[in-house]
Amino acid sequence: MTEDNGLHCSINIQSPISLTADLHCKAGDILAVLGPSGAGKSTLLKTLAGLIKPVSGIISVGGKQWSNINSAIHLSPQQRHIGYVPQHFGLFEHLSTIDNILIGLKHLPKSDRQRQANKWLHLVDLLPQKHKRPNQLSGGQRQRVALARALAREPSVLLLDEPFSAVDNQTREMLHIALLKLKSEIRCPVVMVTHNHQEAMLLADNILIVDAGKTVQQGTVSELLQSPKSIAVARQLGINNIFPVTVTDHNVSQQLTWFSLAGSTVCTADILPRTIGDTVMCLLPHDANIHRHLDEVESNHTHFELQLISSYELHNRTQILGFIAGTPTALRLEINRKLPSTASSSSIYVSIPATEIRLITEFE
Amino acid sequence: MTEDNGLHCSINIQSPISLTADLHCKAGDILAVLGPSGAGKSTLLKTLAGLIKPVSGIISVGGKQWSNINSAIHLSPQQRHIGYVPQHFGLFEHLSTIDNILIGLKHLPKSDRQRQANKWLHLVDLLPQKHKRPNQLSGGQRQRVALARALAREPSVLLLDEPFSAVDNQTREMLHIALLKLKSEIRCPVVMVTHNHQEAMLLADNILIVDAGKTVQQGTVSELLQSPKSIAVARQLGINNIFPVTVTDHNVSQQLTWFSLAGSTVCTADILPRTIGDTVMCLLPHDANIHRHLDEVESNHTHFELQLISSYELHNRTQILGFIAGTPTALRLEINRKLPSTASSSSIYVSIPATEIRLITEFE
Amino acid sequence: ADSPAIAAAANVRFALHAIAQQFTQETHLTIRPSYGSSGQLTQQILNGAPFEIFISADSHYPLLLEEAEKTQGRLVVYAIGRLAIIKSRDSNLLLDAKLQGLSQALTNNQIARFAIATPAHAPYGLRAKDALIQQQLWKPIENKLIYGENVAQAAQFALSNSAQGGIVALSLVKAPAFHEHGEFSIIDQGLHQPLLQSMVLTSTAGATAKHFFQYLQSDTARDIFVQYGFDLPRQD
Amino acid sequence: MDWQALLLSIKLSLVTTILLIPLAIITARVLAFRNFAGKHWLEALLMTPLILPPTVIGYYLLVGLGQQSWLGQTLQSLTGQPLVFHFSGLVLASLLINIPFALQPIQRAFESIPEDVRDASACCGLTFWESLLKVELPLVWPGIVTAIVLCFSHVLGEFGVVLMIGGNIEGETKTLSIAIYDSVQAFDFQSAGRMSFVLLIFAVSTLAISSHFARKMGVQHDRR
Amino acid sequence: MDWQALLLSIKLSLVTTILLIPLAIITARVLAFRNFAGKHWLEALLMTPLILPPTVIGYYLLVGLGQQSWLGQTLQSLTGQPLVFHFSGLVLASLLINIPFALQPIQRAFESIPEDVRDASACCGLTFWESLLKVELPLVWPGIVTAIVLCFSHVLGEFGVVLMIGGNIEGETKTLSIAIYDSVQAFDFQSAGRMSFVLLIFAVSTLAISSHFARKMGVQHDRR
Numbered sequence A, B: 001m002t003e004d005n006g007l008h009c010s011i012n013i014q015s016p017i018s019l020t021a022d023l024h025c026k027a028g029d030i031l032a033v034l035g036p037s038g039a040g041k042s043t044l045l046k047t048l049a050g051l052i053k054p055v056s057g058i059i060s061v062g063g064k065q066w067s068n069i070n071s072a073i074h075l076s077p078q079q080r081h082i083g084y085v086p087q088h089f090g091l092f093e094h095l096s097t098i099d100n101i102l103i104g105l106k107h108l109p110k111s112d113r114q115r116q117a118n119k120w121l122h123l124v125d126l127l128p129q130k131h132k133r134p135n136q137l138s139g140g141q142r143q144r145v146a147l148a149r150a151l152a153r154e155p156s157v158l159l160l161d162e163p164f165s166a167v168d169n170q171t172r173e174m175l176h177i178a179l180l181k182l183k184s185e186i187r188c189p190v191v192m193v194t195h196n197h198q199e200a201m202l203l204a205d206n207i208l209i210v211d212a213g214k215t216v217q218q219g220t221v222s223e224l225l226q227s228p229k230s231i232a233v234a235r236q237l238g239i240n241n242i243f244p245v246t247v248t249d250h251n252v253s254q255q256l257t258w259f260s261l262a263g264s265t266v267c268t269a270d271i272l273p274r275t276i277g278d279t280v281m282c283l284l285p286h287d288a289n290i291h292r293h294l295d296e297v298e299s300n301h302t303h304f305e306l307q308l309i310s311s312y313e314l315h316n317r318t319q320i321l322g323f324i325a326g327t328p329t330a331l332r333l334e335i336n337r338k339l340p341s342t343a344s345s346s347s348i349y350v351s352i353p354a355t356e357i358r359l360i361t362e363f364e
Numbered sequence C: 001a002d003s004p005a006i007a008a009a010a011n012v013r014f015a016l017h018a019i020a021q022q023f024t025q026e027t028h029l030t031i032r033p034s035y036g037s038s039g040q041l042t043q044q045i046l047n048g049a050p051f052e053i054f055i056s057a058d059s060h061y062p063l064l065l066e067e068a069e070k071t072q073g074r075l076v077v078y079a080i081g082r083l084a085i086i087k088s089r090d091s092n093l094l095l096d097a098k099l100q101g102l103s104q105a106l107t108n109n110q111i112a113r114f115a116i117a118t119p120a121h122a123p124y125g126l127r128a129k130d131a132l133i134q135q136q137l138w139k140p141i142e143n144k145l146i147y148g149e150n151v152a153q154a155a156q157f158a159l160s161n162s163a164q165g166g167i168v169a170l171s172l173v174k175a176p177a178f179h180e181h182g183e184f185s186i187i188d189q190g191l192h193q194p195l196l197q198s199m200v201l202t203s204t205a206g207a208t209a210k211h212f213f214q215y216l217q218s219d220t221a222r223d224i225f226v227q228y229g230f231d232l233p234r235q236d
Numbered sequence D, E: 001m002d003w004q005a006l007l008l009s010i011k012l013s014l015v016t017t018i019l020l021i022p023l024a025i026i027t028a029r030v031l032a033f034r035n036f037a038g039k040h041w042l043e044a045l046l047m048t049p050l051i052l053p054p055t056v057i058g059y060y061l062l063v064g065l066g067q068q069s070w071l072g073q074t075l076q077s078l079t080g081q082p083l084v085f086h087f088s089g090l091v092l093a094s095l096l097i098n099i100p101f102a103l104q105p106i107q108r109a110f111e112s113i114p115e116d117v118r119d120a121s122a123c124c125g126l127t128f129w130e131s132l133l134k135v136e137l138p139l140v141w142p143g144i145v146t147a148i149v150l151c152f153s154h155v156l157g158e159f160g161v162v163l164m165i166g167g168n169i170e171g172e173t174k175t176l177s178i179a180i181y182d183s184v185q186a187f188d189f190q191s192a193g194r195m196s197f198v199l200l201i202f203a204v205s206t207l208a209i210s211s212h213f214a215r216k217m218g219v220q221h222d223r224r
């Protein structure tokens, strides 16, 4: 299990919350950790950093054991040589921006430190703020100081707790590119907590879903998108249109399943055997057709009325948020044209080819 | 200027930074404030809240003056009856979650407060954490307490400083819907700082761009997308593919402009008169065609080589991040099919219909 | 009835305690004595301390009060004080009336600390200094002296054996509490100026105070003073 | 055991603490949150009793309030009794001496309330008094407990000033501190020992109780 | 003006402060960051000198260190001189009395370092000593200044204990506090006044300097 030079972790902690975690991340890879607020993501990161001691299990990096409770091994954060961006930054309030970075550079010869610190400050675009104290910085500036401090250490593992949560779109893009460039340079495992699934998919080689104190599923983006283990996993991946439906009929030989959606019965291809009365998860695509009138709907399409909550156009596509009329189920759709003008503020009709509706069984 | 019942603000502050702001927001509307990190967004919100005193200008809400330095009017935050979510939450550490909310409900009769507080806790999904103290909550949970506290006040103006920055995708969607529903109920102006342009576009009726201590531009999403006043504005709106190019030729009668891009000369329709040698901003669409070989490119398309940085598939579309080969210009593209497999890790060719390239003049 | 506050020099502490007990038994009246050095108490009365009788260790301080018009009636000499040289049971200083043992010990460098009351505001300290000067011991002993804030503190220092000995009031030495801890020798009267101890009624004195002032001059009181080692003034 | 002295000491401590703490809270809040000309000078002035030996303070009080001074005489003719060598004089002296002990911890506690929290309290519509009672006082509570313990114990132990301006008049100005001193001089080591022991027990239990309170009601300022 | 007494007082204050502050920093850090059985009892014990009147402490020192005690005799045979009535005895007493004054502000300051910051310091690879010197001490600096000012001034003003165990030997144990008391008792208001004035000036300038230092090197803990 520990033959390669990546990070392997299989642990159990009890305090401050109980958390069971299994994960691995190759050197040079980015592992994004997604999960609902309060799931235990920050707690997991602190445990990797050595700030929380597991009650059982092993953490190893590059074949070296960082934690092995059975063998009474538990390296201190100092011994692990990590780069860590805490969720709340943990800046040294008494030090200027540059000194906040210099303090982590003990591993470099004295003469190189200043250069290195300046290089990283430049990278996060904070050179003008070099001599300001943290309490004179904006939220995003503070976050970037924490980021630069962690990166500048050239660590053996990089732990980032929502490192881009406080910066604007433009700055974030810049930092994304910097991180991606860097990743091939420093070749260490990078574990990044984020609550932005697009960011996770863009940056990460692997995604880990944490929910309610457990690591639920780890895999590549496409693995996870293909077979999410639960609704929670699907939601964390940005699959918004997922909701439970009841099987009304099933034909094993034809691999067809019928269920009721918004009052009408829908038939969809479904390879798994289902029992009538079962609850399964229905997954609607984001692409959809929008109609002003019901008679425009094609015959083989499932259709329903959508109560519009909000919509906006971006990059020639219209993003739509609405409820399936008469239900509390919210859908998020994306169409490649403008919304029909009459529908701009009330109800519209949506149709989806039945072939594009997928059913999945929730695992747990 | 103050005839309607919205928020009007035209002020100038000097401390802690100098900031000039002009904005307005109708009751029941959401005004999203976008801008680079450190631009002064939080400072603007604090000024609206009455926490910072302007040196000149007027703030009025529903015709009532909140600040008018000439007439020596400056209402205290208490007198303004606002709901405010500070960027760093400002929770009362000594109070439980529910007490943090109850404390802001003085305007309600005693008997209603508990009910109201529970209602809002339920809305932000924190009922199980009702009796926890803030230091026992995760980052996202803390943020939701702050949000519930502000909303529960049924304020006359709602000021939100990055209110969803610490919550995961699923929770955020839930909160978005809650806010949109609410907005029609409470009918007060809502000013929301965010660094997520998609969130801004989804939720906001108007967007305000702040840059370097100035409000640069306010308008609806489409107004701003149509004619952003500057690169900074465009970037904040999620227009990533924008960069300066030099005009090499111009034909006034045909309304055509030639410029050079990645080594080749491109001709595009352009109604404005240009001077040869001028620098203008070139705006490439996100839609593009991807080719394995140069010979696949259609003749009337502009094409160049792209050095891939990263890509991922989501909702049947592939998101691509890469550099125009040989330049430091990063592009973000979106194609509606899988990336050709040979190109998965190195260079691919991109072609864009010349008609879809826009040129804009940067105003300031 | 009222219970007057009475300022008394530290050296009369034990004698006064016995007299006050007797007084209370006979009259059912009580008094509240406070002890200190005569100088300190005078200072307090001058600044308004509500004492109704001042019982001093000499006559100088009561005269000061008279001059300041803080008194009623004349001062009365109630006893004549005597000095004693003392040591704790663990000290091996030799005690005698002419301080020869002390002189010996000083030459042999056996004295590290020697206690007297502070001459600045305690009459017993001043007289102890007299005696040391008279025997030519002041120079050798001066930098070994520790000063009690009043004569009782000086006695307590000497008893602690942290000082090898001390010169204090004989009246303190006569107390039973002393015998548990120390030994003493009376000092020859010729080595110092006499301690003519006077008392005076202050301007605020009330009936009980006046009554007690008289009682202090009664035979019962005089007997007790003698028990505590005081000489008595000639009765007019 | 001199119970009267013990009671007097406790009474003095209580009166001083009760009078001083509310004043200290108000002053500390002003000093922590407001800026005005001469603030630094005022702060230094309010700190001086900390650095001045009690006998110096005693000296100035004696000279200023004693019967030989103009002020002392005026006060005496107004109130009918001298301030020095009287319980009220001890109270005055204790108040004066304890200003820094009451002020410092509370001011520090006010200063450590984060700006965010004060902003939030204003924006929740809390009036000055509501904010003080519901937000600020609970947050500065550990500082207040510290101030109370410091003041109470400091008064209990005060000796120099009391001796200088109080004498040791039974039931009036003879505090326990002085009673112990007095017993030792009377070779009465037994009562000195007994009184010391009672105070030791008292001290330990006071500390246990107050630290329990501080822990229960106080809040660890956590920067999460 | 009794210059000798002033010098002695300053010497005593300096020696006490210099000996006590480093010990206090170490102890405060342990108490702030570690949990162990009996910690609350230890904390209460270390606080007792605060609540006990100086005369009580003086009494116990007198009994415990005096030559009639076993400890006092042992110490005397070791050092060749008695501790009571000697400068070293005053130092010992001052150290004892000032434990809470040195410990409390520093411990509070350590406790208020946010967990995030300590985590960050560990994760920046700082060793125990580096973290202490570069991160923790600068952050607790205001607490240390408070402790120094409290200790220094408290020793300067200490009266009860000194009076009880020290006598007032000139140049050895006669501190300024006692010198002033003595002058007043001896009707020497002139020197008492002069000494008091010198100390007043000294106090004000000490405060000015220390508050300047605290402000310059200290950091407002800001929760941004």
Ligand SMILES: Nc1ncnc2c1ncn2[C@@H]1O[C@H](COP(=O)(O)OP(=O)(O)OP(=O)(O)O)[C@@H](O)[C@H]1O
Pocket: A135, A136, A137, A138, A139, A140, A141, A166, A167, A168, B016, B017, B035, B036, B037, B038, B039, B040, B041, B042, B043, B044, B087, B195
């Ligand atoms: N007390 C201060 N002293 C000096 N400069 C300050 C102070 N407070 C804020 N600033 C500066 O003011 C600018 C604006 O700060 P503000 O917090 O309003 O930014 P922002 O737009 O909210 O940024 P972010 O998106 O990162 O939160 C920043 O550049 C910051 O460095």
Ligand SMILES: Nc1ncnc2c1ncn2[C@@H]1O[C@H](COP(=O)(O)OP(=O)(O)OP(=O)(O)O)[C@@H](O)[C@H]1O
Pocket: A016, A017, A035, A036, A037, A038, A039, A040, A041, A042, A043, A044, A087, A195, B135, B136, B137, B138, B139, B140, B141, B166, B167, B168
């Ligand atoms: N000291 C504590 N005492 C009790 N519960 C705690 C404590 N610290 C954290 N928790 C709980 O542990 C859970 C996990 O916290 P953690 O900070 O790891 O969440 P997270 O996944 O990082 O969430 P977020 O995305 O909101 O930051 C939360 O539900 C929180 O309430």
Ligand code: MOO
Pocket: C009, C010, C011, C012, C036, C037, C038, C039, C056, C057, C117, C121, C122, C123, C124, C125, C149, C150, C151, C152
């Ligand atoms: O007045 Mo005394 O009795 O010498 O201390």
Ligand SMILES: [Mg+2]
Pocket: A041, A042, A043, A087, B138, B139, B140
């Ligand atoms: Mg977290």
Ligand SMILES: [Mg+2]
Pocket: A138, A139, A140, B041, B042, B043, B087
């Ligand atoms: Mg901000």
